[in-house]
Amino acid sequence: MAKFGGKHTPRKYVFLFAVVALLGIVLVADFLWASSSPSSSSFSRYWSTTSVSSLDNVIGVGSAKGKQTKGKLNSDKAKISKYLNATFADLPAPQLEWEEMAEAPVPRLDGAAIQIENLLYVFAGYGTIDYVHSHVDIYNFSDNTWGGRFDMPKEMANSHLGMATDGRYIYAVTGQFGPQCRGPTNRNFVLDTETKVWHELPPLPVPRYAPATQLWRGRLHVMGGSKEDRHEPGLEHWSLAVKDGKALEKEWQNEISIPRGGPHRACVVANDKLYVIGGQEGDFMAKPGSPIFKCSRRHEVVYGDVYMLDDGIQWKQLTPMPKPDSHIEFAWVILNNSIIIVGGTTEKHPITKKMVLVGEVFQFHLDTLTWSVIGRMPFRIKTTLVGFWDGWLYFTSGQRDRGPDDPSPKKVVGCMWRTKLRL
Template identity: 70%
Template sequence: MARFNHNKHHSSTTKLVFLISCAGLLGAALIADFLWASSSSAAPAYLSIASSWALEKSGILVVQNVTHNIAHHKREDVKDRKERIPERFLPATFADLPAPELQWEEMPSAPVPRLDGAAIQIKNLLYVFAGYGTLDYVHSHVDIYNFTSNTWGGRFDMPKEMGHSHLGVVTDGRYIYVVSGQYGPQCRGPTARTFVLDTETKKWRSMLPLPAPRYAPATQLWRGRLHVMGGSKENRHTPGLEHWSIAVKDGKALEKQWRTETPIPRGGPHRACVVVNDQLFVIGGQEGDFMAKPGSPIFKCSRRLEVVYADVYMLDDEKKWKVLPPMPKPNSHIECAWVIVNNSIIITGGTTEKHPVNKRMILVGEVFKFHLDSLTWSVIGKLPFRVKTTLAGFWDGWLYFTSGQRDRGPDNPQPRKVIGDMWRTKLRL
């Protein structure tokens, strides 16, 4: 009996020690888990609820990524961390705007893909100039699209001294004036050179250069003068406010120097510049741009702060700038993305404000209309995808666009592939 009581006491003691050990291990595990959760690698998972609440209160739309919200807070190896896609924080004002669907039809693609090219329409022909093929390769020729036959053809070379991207272009119906621009790939320097193309003979001639080189200046013919405004200065980033003009006729300058005009209220490149009803409009654009990396032998592009805006200005009879209603959203890279239809300016695509977290570019997928009678904006449709630096044309009721850089997919508005695609839709306004 005595032996039995001793075994019973020993068994109870053993159980007690076991329970205390388990409790200790459990406590240690909880402390370790708490410390791990407090580390920088796990913090986003624990802070996502609070972050989402704060962003929603500030008017920012939070698009959660399912793969990021892991149910069990396990450590990830290096490979998992690299493959994980972070949450996308998209400000609601920068998201795609509500718009009706348009029926788009894919047409023959351009002979080459191009980004930051330029285009001019004369009757049923769309002249497409230069542009990047890749960041390391630029085109130095012109392709022509025939809207009547819906075919490409008639390729010819540009002058060797002419810029390859960020050009200012305008036509009087026969002669195309090509002003300044970037010479070479990556983020090389600008040129002040100006050229004129006779579209009937396909002959080029040089013209008086600009007073200073510019990237992507707003360019138009207005009241017998070639006007060049804004753009970026020689470092590719500083906005230019200068406004110059020179009298021209039949592809020739009638003066020996450029005249200084009223500076534009806000400088910068990549804006639409339109003359209609004897009024000159400058629409959208940005301040700042990529710059060449200091010391890079190939002038490698380096990201800088850019501010995209929705501003619209009009030059009146007194040579004073008037501020008009802004675009529905900030928009840039639209210098050749516009056409005139039924007393309205139609603009396709572009770029808007940067992603607020990673500062990546966000592309635009809407078609905008500025009605000149009421001076009001509306969104009249969606493009087949988001795209910047489109080259637009309008013929026989059809709105066309080609080239540019498109998005990464329906759920990712960041730029990816440079394209030569041509699309059209029947436009009914």
């Protein structure tokens, strides 16, 4: 019989000590392992396979004793889950002063956005899982108003788009056509923002979901993303010569494959270098035989890898993000020789297995190729659409968390927020 201070220790304290000790051992072991690993993702992978079963074994669920204390076990799991919500998901960061602006005409998830001077062009996206948008809304940073709505081509993808601009023309590449988990299209379009006229570009060799896309050295580059089943990562990399909204070639050319595939990554050109940041491997798939392509969950691995292409011949792997981050393809801006990334999703909660949203603002310093956490958002949110104007950092749309103590996703929103950002 265990004793403490010369007296018998109540059974409930023995149980609590055992749970705390187990948690401590696992955390220390994982910390020692992670300290020698190039990726912080080892922590959640370890917990996702051991945490719940280990806690069950402590109390002996299924035994007579276990049945008597099942309620206690659930209570302690909830406490540990809340503890992990605060430590696993959130990094220390200052709370920025955010101001809520005019809300977007419609809520959007997995939409796209491109800023040209004082205008933010916001495209497509889910309104709900069963409804997708097929139009463009424009936010004017000068007077902080929405307006100028116009339609997209009916054949253009409604979400998971790749997108880039040369300052007048916006190139929209591949993506998912329709709601739920419907299939992708390989059709590509270009918008003249001065005339609001669309033209079609040569199709991709094969369709992709949410590929990394950017204009670099006169060519439109498209790489990674998910393959036609929406889940398997693609590694292919293609490019097409373009100028003034027109393709100079009839077919896409093969380029050096990206070392790690997958969708939902930031793709940025800065200082004549091409950067691909964050992302994930795997995604929801259409449920087999579903007539409406209802989504079914699949295993996903979120990562914070950073790759750079500066010579067109070889990818270089750089310092990873402070934590794994996905759903950030339009959540970035370039500011003062750095890349700012807002929100996203990180690895799933190790106990509940729910998606965990990101509430930090990250800065990638292009001179030192290192990362900082420079602020916290008003709430955690994924697939933000980000812009910067006159000293203000803006974000709109996406899917936000359930509250300060629950980082899992809930409501699709169209809100617009801004904060004064000085670097």
